[in-house]
Amino acid sequence: MTEWTLHPDRALPADPATRPVAREIYETTRDLPIVSMHGHVDVTTFADDAxxxxxxxxxxxxxxxxxxxxxxxxxxxxxxxxxxxxxxxxxxxxxxxxxxxxxxxxxxxxxxxxxxxxxxxxxxxxxxxxxxxxxxxxxxxxxxxxxxxxxFRPRALLDRFRIETLATTDPAWSDLEQHRRLAAELGSLAENVGGNGPAARAAHTAGTAAGSGSAAPGTATLPAPRVVPTFRPDPLLHLDQPAWRDDVGRLAAASGIEIGDYTTYLAALRERRRAFVAAGGSATDHGHLSADTTPLPDDVAAGLFARALAGDDVTAGEAAAFSAHMLFQMAAMSCEDGLVMQLHPGVLRNHDTERHAIFGPDKGYDIPVVTEYTHALRPVLETFGHVENFRLIAFTVDEDTYSRELAPLAGVYPALRLGAPWWFLDEPDAMRRFREATTGTAGFSNLSGFVDDTRAFCSIPARHDLARRIDAGYLARLVAEHRLDLDEAVDTAADLAYHLPKKAYPAPTP
Amino acid sequence: MTEWTLHPDRALPADPATRPVAREIYETTRDLPIVSMHGHVDVTTFADDAxxxxxxxxxxxxxxxxxxxxxxxxxxxxxxxxxxxxxxxxxxxxxxxxxxxxxxxxxxxxxxxxxxxxxxxxxxxxxxxxxxxxxxxxxxxxxxxxxxxxxFRPRALLDRFRIETLATTDPAWSDLEQHRRLAAELGSLAENVGGNGPAARAAHTAGTAAGSGSAAPGTATLPAPRVVPTFRPDPLLHLDQPAWRDDVGRLAAASGIEIGDYTTYLAALRERRRAFVAAGGSATDHGHLSADTTPLPDDVAAGLFARALAGDDVTAGEAAAFSAHMLFQMAAMSCEDGLVMQLHPGVLRNHDTERHAIFGPDKGYDIPVVTEYTHALRPVLETFGHVENFRLIAFTVDEDTYSRELAPLAGVYPALRLGAPWWFLDEPDAMRRFREATTGTAGFSNLSGFVDDTRAFCSIPARHDLARRIDAGYLARLVAEHRLDLDEAVDTAADLAYHLPKKAYPAPTP
Amino acid sequence: MTEWTLHPDRALPADPATRPVAREIYETTRDLPIVSMHGHVDVTTFADDAxxxxxxxxxxxxxxxxxxxxxxxxxxxxxxxxxxxxxxxxxxxxxxxxxxxxxxxxxxxxxxxxxxxxxxxxxxxxxxxxxxxxxxxxxxxxxxxxxxxxxFRPRALLDRFRIETLATTDPAWSDLEQHRRLAAELGSLAENVGGNGPAARAAHTAGTAAGSGSAAPGTATLPAPRVVPTFRPDPLLHLDQPAWRDDVGRLAAASGIEIGDYTTYLAALRERRRAFVAAGGSATDHGHLSADTTPLPDDVAAGLFARALAGDDVTAGEAAAFSAHMLFQMAAMSCEDGLVMQLHPGVLRNHDTERHAIFGPDKGYDIPVVTEYTHALRPVLETFGHVENFRLIAFTVDEDTYSRELAPLAGVYPALRLGAPWWFLDEPDAMRRFREATTGTAGFSNLSGFVDDTRAFCSIPARHDLARRIDAGYLARLVAEHRLDLDEAVDTAADLAYHLPKKAYPAPTP
Structure with missing residues (x-):
């Protein structure tokens, strides 16, 4: 066996008419900093730096x-x-x-x-x-x-990987203490929130709207890495989960708001969202089974909440209706506080009950199911889809929805952006299929750029590099087929790799 | 920026082994006249020629x-x-x-x-x-x-675009006056109905069945362009639409038949279909949400109709059942009068209620949904699927149905033809996916050729040209992979571009 | 027209950077013997050798x-x-x-x-x-x-086609007499059951696990062809089929067990499975409409069975529930006797009722429907998915389930293997899509290799050859894109063509 090396052209198209173009495009994005706005590396990794x-x-x-x-x-x-x-x-x-x-x-x-x-x-x-x-x-x-x-310590690797921003995922009741400590030690919070705040955003918008050339930093000095939290309230929104009441207790403790009813529950969630904004967070993250966002009448929601809090039985159907209702509430709160709402539905968690009991969640037994978006997102999009401050990023693991539902929705509603191909779809051929199925209807401007969605820290550069290669290959094919000019392809490649994630996840003003 | 030009090889495959073959095939279809049998340009455009x-x-x-x-x-x-x-x-x-x-x-x-x-x-x-x-x-x-x-007047462009036939879409109650006037002025009605009538059809069939060579006109003199109406009764078939009773009034007025019950309603529809046939029409067009064609017992249908006409409430479920029933009736009438039945289900219209109220329909807020054909089309196909005079053309915006349902159905029922990839699927990669997903099971002979489905008149040549390029590229790949001989590919390309639409939409004898 | 010949590169990728690699890989699998573990050639063909x-x-x-x-x-x-x-x-x-x-x-x-x-x-x-x-x-x-x-007699062609093993499909009540006679005449039963038994399997496993090189026989002398039965109990598991009671009678006669209730029915099925094992069978085959495997309480199942046996009405819903229950029972029996369980759901049989009445089943009127696996297979996978002796091979004609459900399930449950693209999906582009949609999540080791699934005996070499070409082309692309090394591709190609079917369908010890 010959020595193991990385081929410089790996994951680029083999076709000799396309590869040179792909190489040329890839060269322009290869060294862009990494903006990783959706992932699951634990903040402790960096806070402790062990x-x-x-x-x-x-x-x-x-x-x-x-x-x-x-x-x-x-x-x-x-x-x-x-x-x-x-x-x-x-x-x-x-x-x-x-x-x-x-x-x-x-x-x-x-x-x-x-x-x-x-x-x-x-x-x-x-x-x-x-x-x-x-x-x-x-x-x-x-x-x-x-x-x-x-x-090879985590913070050193953060530099070596050229990670400009890294979002973690944190429970709604997190005290965010590690984030605060880390930001203080990295000296990055103030500087970077500024760097990605409204003014900076305007600059980027101007840069990318120019139609040619790119505002992307080349290999210039990076600002200190910035690790930001993401607000994930999933367990709090599912009344029928065994730990729900305990989790509500955690929410109360973290927010300092006594939760006795639906109104105080909403207030506590609102309070925690504010804390995440203050800690530099720019997004929420929602992993429901269904994408349903249908709101309930307030008194019905309040009644369900009261029953669950009292420990009375709530049916699976009632719990699902409450979850959908709460997605609508989360959207409403996003309109207020500017946190970007991320929704990635359609995965049946813990398919094997016995193994879940022994090994816990996130052990490989989560399996996708058919997912529906057109009806499910209608309540939120009809109500908030044209609100300037609202941003919803939708992910899927059901590929048939790319061309049928998600691209058509994102291609008209200003609030909606499509998330990158995710989880079971994060490999070369699936990433290519995502481009091929969404671009015709949604274009590139309605995407949110690449997210690595990983808990494997060392895989972050590999994943972003792969995405840049696949995008270079896809854009090169458009160029080789004379469907796009090369300067447009180069500009688009920088958008996908760098500008779109920054635009899609603007930091709200604390 | 260099000068903007159209590359002669645009939208052909980049791969150097395939492109020359694609170019060779495309050369043979590039100049064929345009047969545009499904579109939404307003007849007024040509009648007024402003x-x-x-x-x-x-x-x-x-x-x-x-x-x-x-x-x-x-x-x-x-x-x-x-x-x-x-x-x-x-x-x-x-x-x-x-x-x-x-x-x-x-x-x-x-x-x-x-x-x-x-x-x-x-x-x-x-x-x-x-x-x-x-x-x-x-x-x-x-x-x-x-x-x-x-x-640059519309009729001049009709000539310049080499449009042999252009079908418009017209309400069932249209008086077709503009069509009659236009036909008279163009001198095209008698001549062209003859030219695409039974005798001409037989000639085309013979030509395309020859297996090599093609009966397609090259660059010879075109007959005068022919603009034909298409019968679209959608609003009349949905009992629960607010304007339904007014529309029934329009139908009565146009048909000259007083509509007092279900029987006279059917008679009026039948009468209007006859008028469309007389005006050169060759098809009906149905844009239901569901593809369901299940008939109701006649007395149930008559009862629903009577209640709706009386202004009584009809549930959404009842209205949907009546719509499905009426698709079955439309199929039955097609067996009588020879109008080709076009069905393109699966789009939820006016997703944003408020914007619909302000801006009206067809403003970009129509979003596809999951669509089912195997069960839905069964009643019509079981009953009429082998009737010689019946032709059903099915479209979809749900790609998963290509290989799963539509190609298998079209690959056995003589009455069924597959419509071209439509609406959100009319771009290069989606058109290619349609070929790749349907050809193995349905072949080419069970297709109805390209339709542009557009209300943007000037885009018609671009759309047909693009389709011919994509088909040339697909066929070239089959040739380059030694799955088809070049003479077969050339013959098939002419079928897809010209002969199949003519065969699929034969003009009924008035 | 030039002479009709087979191009040596047919069905290989056209792209000049990939084709030579594909050719190199294909050369290594072209002459491997055929292991055809799922098909529908009638054993009579070989038993009579007419x-x-x-x-x-x-x-x-x-x-x-x-x-x-x-x-x-x-x-x-x-x-x-x-x-x-x-x-x-x-x-x-x-x-x-x-x-x-x-x-x-x-x-x-x-x-x-x-x-x-x-x-x-x-x-x-x-x-x-x-x-x-x-x-x-x-x-x-x-x-x-x-x-x-x-x-050109069948047995001579079996040799000429280099078929090492050919599985037929046989009713549960088959007396297997032709199989026994054929095995005796071919002298193959004892020898080959040994040859694919536990010891041989261990050898193959070792061979394929080596990571490079291959244990596949080259062009060495083949053992005598071996034709083995497959146990197909479909009609016995659907209480509402008109012939069900007659078929239960056939089961009783074949098993020698008087069937008076659910318990004796299970015993008779178990007995027949034993007979298939003794005749060299290695698998069962189940063609249900739904993949549902939800078990019923035993007394409910017994009650439904008793009503059906007594000739009382059973609703369609009850019959479907019983079918699902029986799939669960079949899985349980597979854990006992080692027969590999094959499931290929999702086809609505005999779509045209009238033609079914005239022409019977399997005349081209079977049409796929949406199929669900994540929920449907959960009962069987939760219960038996980690049982060492259990093997379930799932097929689909619903392509959207490849990346969404089947690859994720096969990528974690040891018992589950994915069947090859089947029926409407057995052509070049569909086979390629299967690889592209499943490999990222399921890899190659969770597949069961190619099956031809044909009743057209002479098409068997063509089908296996085509599969080897498509796989060579797919693997060549991975190599050309530097995502796989050539030695790995060659080893994988042999797995897909030869080793995986042998591993996926081990012969149980009689």
Whole structure:
């Protein structure tokens, strides 16, 4: 086997008439800073800035993309170090976990996990051989040695990855203390909120509206990285979840508002949103099963809330109706406070009940379902879809909705932007299908740019780089087919990689 | 910026092994006359043959593809000249509207609007620079000057565009007076009905069945253009629409049949269909939300009709059932009178209630929904699917139905033909996906060829040309992959561009 | 017209950067033996080994892919020799049938039927001209002459086609006598069950897990062909089918178990499954309308069964619930006996009621419908999805489920494998879409390899060859885009063509 390297043209179209154009476009976006406005890296990683413990903990154990594939091929989760203490067969030796992963490398062929990991191992850690049962130990040692160095601490990597902004995802009741401490230590809060505030936004708008050329910073000095929170109230909006009342208690505690009824509940949510704005947050995040946003009459909502708070039974249908109602309320609050509303419905969480009971959520057992947007988003879009201060970003894992519902909606409602292809659709061919299915109707200006949506910190540069390559390839095809001029393609590439996420997620004025 | 021109290879595949084949195929269809059997240009345009007023009225104001994109980017409809007199902010200066459009040119990147407009501006009006805030005035002046010339009157353009037949869409109660007058003035009715009647059809069938070579006219002299009406009874079939009773009154007046019950209602519809046949019409057009064609027992239908006519409440469910029943009746009448039945379901009209109230229908707020055909079309196909005189053309904006339902249905029922990719799916990549998803099961012979479905008259040549390019590219790939021989590809290209629409929409004998 | 030949690069990508890589990969799989684990060739064909009667009976009359296309273009089924004796217009002259087929050759352009038939006619029968009205008789004579030769008997072709294993589909009440006789005559049962039994499986696993190189036999001597039965109990699981009680009688007779209630019904099914295992069977096959696997309480199931057996009315809803319950029972039995469970839901059979009454099932009037898997498979996957001995292979004709449901499910549940694109999706572009939509999430290891699913025996080599070409092209693109190394692509190609079907359908130990 030859040495493992990253080919400079990887993920660009093979067709010899298109590749050179793609290369030319990609060259102009490759070094743009990363604006990562939707992700799941824990703020603690940066607040503590502790070294990553070992290769298995860094790459394998927390990454459900990776563990689910090995599970599907017969390796139980505990053998990969996943499971609460005391789980039978729970592997505690990181090297043994790493060996299992390397021995299963074949199973990742054709998956984005393979693509990202190849990028990460080669580019960040200098690995030069393909993972396998034979190479596992040597690679383990090489990574472990790197992790002990100061340059491989989280904050150092934040710089090295050229991350301009990184959004985390935080419970509505988070005290945001780590965010405040981190911002203070990085000296970034004031400076950067300013840097992405209304004035800066106007500048970007002007820059990108120019039609040619781009306001994107090249390789100039970056401002200090800025890690911002995202407000995620999901558990509070589902009356029938077992922990709901406890979570409402947490909300009350965090907001300092005693929650005795629906009115105080709304007030507490409003208060917490304000706190997120103050901490530099620019968005909320909603992961409902359905995209339904139909509001209930206030007294009905209040009645349901009261029953749930009293511990009375609420049917699944009632709980779903309340969730939909609350999405409408969240939209209304976004009109007030300017937090961008992100909605990514359509995933049935914890498909395997028993494994959920043992291993908890986010272990690879979340499976998409048919999702409907045209009817579901109608209440919010009819009411707020033309409100200047409102921004809704919709994601999907149901590809049929791209051309049928989402692009047509985003192509007319000013408030709606389409989120990047997400989760099961974040690999090269799916990203290409997203472009092909949405551009004709929604164009590029109604998109929100790439989001990496990851909890695997080291994969962030690989994911953004891949997105830039796929977009370069797509735009190059439009150029090669004489459907777009090259200067337009270059300008659009910078929008997709850098300007659109900044425009789509403007920081509200605290 | 270099001069704006149309590249001769635009929209052909970039791949160097495929493009030369595509070019060769396209050369054989490029100059075929246009047969436009489904569209929405107003017959008045040709009956009056008045000059188009100005660039904004020609290109911007009436084109909801275009205005919806600018709306999505924050320009309100009135600023684009859209809205009834007295609408706040209604722009009345065509030059100001044109400037707004040109300033937003960037937002059309990657959309078919950009592609068509580039074709129209360069090819028809000789524009040589890309629209922008800077170039807006010069382009405006250039187009305005052209529009004042006799060669740019509608009938002159009909000739220049090489349009052999153009179908308009007309309410069931239209007196068809403009059509009669136009036909008389063009001297085309008798001649062309003959020219596309049973005898001519037999000739075409023989020609296209020959397997090689093509019966398509090359660049020989065209017959006089023929503008034919299409029977669209939609509002009459939905009992719960506010204007329904008024519309029934219009139907009665137009048909000369007093409508007192369900029986006379059917008789009036039948009478009007006869009038459309006499005026050269060859098809009906049905834009229901659902494709359901389930008939009701006659007495139930008659009872619903009676209640609605009496002004009694009809539930949404009852109205939907009556609509489905009436589609079945329309199919039955098509078996009698030979009018081709066109069905394009699956679009929720007027998604934004408030804007509909202000601006009316067809303003860009129509959004597709999931559509079902297998069960929905079963009643009509089981009953009439093998009737020789019956032809149903089904359109969709739900791409998942291509391979799952529509191609399998069209691949067995003789009466069913698939309509071209329509509305949100009329751009290059979507047209390509249609071919890729339907050909394997339905082949080419079960299609009805390209329809432009447009109300933007000047876009007709651009749209047909684009379709011919995309088909040339698709067929070229089959040739390059040795799945089709070149002579077969050339013959098929002529079918798709010219023969299939003529075969699919035969003119009934009056 | 030039001579008709098969181009060596057919169905490989045209792009000059990808084709050479595709060719290189295809060369390594082209000569691998055929493992055909899901099909519908009648065992009688091989048990009797009688010569095929004539070209029409071999190619046209039994192939509903082919007859449905001609029907859609206006040729009635009886004119193609399809229909029970006495059907008006039933053609009995095979040459006349053949002529109609050849005259309609144009209609197959772009369909897989054309692709397969070209392969079959040229490669197997040495035909050198394209079918047409003119060439029909000469081709007929050429094929008829071949069919009279001993080399064109079914068993001889089984050898010539290099078929290592061929699975038939057999009713649950089959006495399997022909299978036993055939196995004895071919001397293959003992040898081959051993050859694909646990020990052999372990060897294959080791071979394919090696990461490079392949354990696939090259052109070495093949073992005697092995024809194995597949257990298909569909009619027994649908209480509301008219023949259900008769079929239960057949089950009782075949099993030797008197069926008086639900318990004895289950026992009889279990007994028959054992008989299929003993006859070399490795799988069951289930063609339900819905994928629902929700179990009922045992007493409810028993009650429904008792009512149906007594001839009492069972509602459609009750029958559907019982069918779903029985899929769950089939899964439970698979855990016991090791038969692989194949599920291919989502097709509405016999869409045209009248034609079904005249012509019977499988005449081209089966049409897909929307299919749901995430909820539907949950009961079986939650309960048995991690059971080591359980294997479920899911097929679909609803492409939207590839990335949304099936790949995510197969990418985590060890028991689930994805079936190859099937029926309406078995042509080049659809096969490519399957790879593009599933690989990112499910990889290759969670697939079950190609199945031809055909009742057209002579099409088997063409179908497997086409699949190998499409896979070579897809893998070549990954290589050309530097997303996979060439050695990995070659190893994966062998898996898809040969190892995965063997691994996915292990023979249970009798």
């Amino acid at each position: 070294p990553f413990p070992d290769p298995a903990q860094l790459f394998v154990v927390p990454d459900h993309y990776l563990t689910r594939m090995l599970v599907s091929q017969g390796t139980p989760l505990p053998a990969l170090g996943v499971g609460p203490e005391g789980t039978p067969g729970l592997e505690t030796d990181p090297r043994a976990i790493w060996r299992r992963f390397c021995a299963g490398w074949k199973h990742f062929r054709g998956t984005p996990t393979r693509y990202w990991l190849e990028h990460e191992l080669v580019e960040i850690f200098g690995v030069t051989e393909r993972p396998s049962a034979e190479s596992a130990d040597a690679i383990y040692d090489q990574i472990a040695a790197r992790l002990a160095e100061p340059d | 000059p188009f007023p100005d660039p904004a009225q020609l290109f911007v104001v009436p084109d909801h593809y275009l205005t919806r994109m600018l709306v999505s980017q924050g320009t309100p409809l009135p600023a684009l000249g859209v809205g009834p007199e007295g609408t706040p902010g209604l722009e009345t200066d065509p030059r100001a509207i044109w400037r707004r459009f040109c300033a937003g040119w960037k937002h059309f990147r990657g959309t078919p609007t950009r592609y068509w407009l580039e074709h129209e501006l360069v090819e028809i009006f000789g524009v040589t620079e890309r629209p922008s805030a800077e170039s807006a005035d010069a382009i405006y002046d250039q187009i305005a000057a052209r529009l004042a010339e006799p060669d | 010569p095929f009667p004539d070209p029409a009976q071999l190619f046209v009359v039994p192939d509903h892919y082919l007859t449905r296309m001609l029907v859609s273009q206006g040729t009635p089924l009886p004119a193609l020799g399809v229909g029970p004796e006495g059907t008006p217009g039933l053609e009995t002259d095979p040459r006349a049938i053949w002529r109609r087929f050849c005259a309609g050759w144009k209609h197959f352009r772009g369909t897989p039927t054309r692709y397969w038939l070209e392969h079959e006619l040229v490669e197997i029968f040495g035909v050198t001209e394209r079918p047409s009205a003119e060439s029909a008789d000469a081709i007929y004579d050429q094929i008829a002459a071949r069919l009279a030769e001993p080399d």
